[in-house]
Amino acid sequence: xxxxxxxxxxxxxxxxxxxxxxxxxxxxxxxxxxxxxxxxxxxxxxxxxxxxxxxxxxxxxxxxxxxxxxxxxxxxxxxxxxxxxxxxxxxxxxxxxxxxxxxxxxxxxxxxxxxxxxxxxxxxxxxxxxxxxxxxxxxxxxxxxxxxxxxxxxxxxxxxxxxxxxxxxxxxxxxxxxxxxxxxxxxxxxxxxxxxxxxxxxxxxxxxxxxxxxxxxxxxxxxxxxxxxxxxxx
Amino acid sequence: xxxxxxxxxxxxxxxxxxxxxxxxxxxxxxxxxxxxxxxxxxxxxxxxxxxxxxxxxxxxxxxxxxxxxxxxxxxxxxxxxxxxx
Numbered sequence: 001x002x003x004x005x006x007x008x009x010x011x012x013x014x015x016x017x018x019x020x021x022x023x024x025x026x027x028x029x030x031x032x033x034x035x036x037x038x039x040x041x042x043x044x045x046x047x048x049x050x051x052x053x054x055x056x057x058x059x060x061x062x063x064x065x066x067x068x069x070x071x072x073x074x075x076x077x078x079x080x081x082x083x084x085x086x087x088x089x090x091x092x093x094x095x096x097x098x099x100x101x102x103x104x105x106x107x108x109x110x111x112x113x114x115x116x117x118x119x120x121x122x123x124x125x126x127x128x129x130x131x132x133x134x135x136x137x138x139x140x141x142x143x144x145x146x147x148x149x150x151x152x153x154x155x156x157x158x159x160x161x162x163x164x165x166x167x168x169x170x171x172x173x174x175x176x177x178x179x180x181x182x183x184x185x186x187x188x189x190x191x192x193x194x195x196x197x198x199x200x201x202x203x204x205x206x207x208x209x210x211x212x213x214x215x216x217x218x219x220x221x222x223x224x225x226x227x228x229x230x231x232x233x234x
Numbered sequence: 235x236x237x238x239x240x241x242x243x244x245x246x247x248x249x250x251x252x253x254x255x256x257x258x259x260x261x262x263x264x265x266x267x268x269x270x271x272x273x274x275x276x277x278x279x280x281x282x283x284x285x286x287x288x289x290x291x292x293x294x295x296x297x298x299x300x301x302x303x304x305x306x307x308x309x310x311x312x313x314x315x316x317x318x319x
Binding site for chain 2: 057058061062065093094100101103104105106107108148149150151153182
């Protein structure tokens with residue numbers, strides 16, 4: 001499976017993604033500069049964390065019009081798996097590929113810490129290896145991660161099962177204290193209606209090996225690999 | 235003809251604004267006890283070329299819809315006037 005990691009000016013999680021996919025998981029991966037216009041030969045697209053275009057105007061707002069994004073929209077439209085991590089999640093919501101928006105954390109703090117999240121329905125390419133209710137421990141590092149959607153849209157994505165992860169405590173309870181950024185319904189990650197585009201604020205690529213303090217993040221990448229193997233019939 | 239689009243971007247009333255709340259608290263701490271509420275927004279000035287005011291207005295609103303504001307969370311208003319100089 002060939003992975004492509006989109007690199008915007010201001011991305012800073014791109015090398016973490018390249019390391020985790022290429023070194024930790026030993027998969028072919030290449031960096032794709034935002035000025036490129038093709039995703040030919042790519043089987044899975046990752047939009048990394050960082051501060052694309054300085055997050056000027058709004059996080060992800062300007063990156064969303066980078067030349068490569070037309071190809072990302074076509075790739076997603078054809079059902080290809082797309083993972084947006086942190087700033088990548090923000091870019092995908094700005095692009096309209098994922099519902100809602102990400103706002104300044106309710107406590108106005110930049111939160112850089114380990115955080116527990118609970119998986120909902122495991123029927124996306126990146127969560128197929130999880131069980132419903134499984135608790136993962138991953139790093140978060142963001143100042144603008146408070147998930148928001150209008151009451152109507154929130155009701156719709158909840159009804160559609162598009163909430164993929166929620167902030168929780170170590171036991172899996174979605175307590176107020178565990179919802180560290182004030183997200184609506186403690187939402188940490190969502191998917192599109194077709195379920196092939198997933199975005200989350202925590203960093204699976206920064207928690208994918210024991211040496212770094214936790215390896216739960218591996219599960220998201222292993223899920224998409226297992227799915228590709230299943231599709232290929234190997 | 236050069237026009238100046240003054241674009242005011244504000245958070246929708248339904249969106250919680252922690253920045254505004256923090257600013258309001260600062261004003262209260264300064265003694266402005268009459269302050270009831272603060273909402274933080276953005277103000278942008280776009281100089282653009284267009285043959286007439288309605289065209290400039292339409293372009294400014296299109297830019298606001300597509301980039302300057304995120305209509306999931308924000309409202310905007312564009313005042314388009316002749317640019318001086």
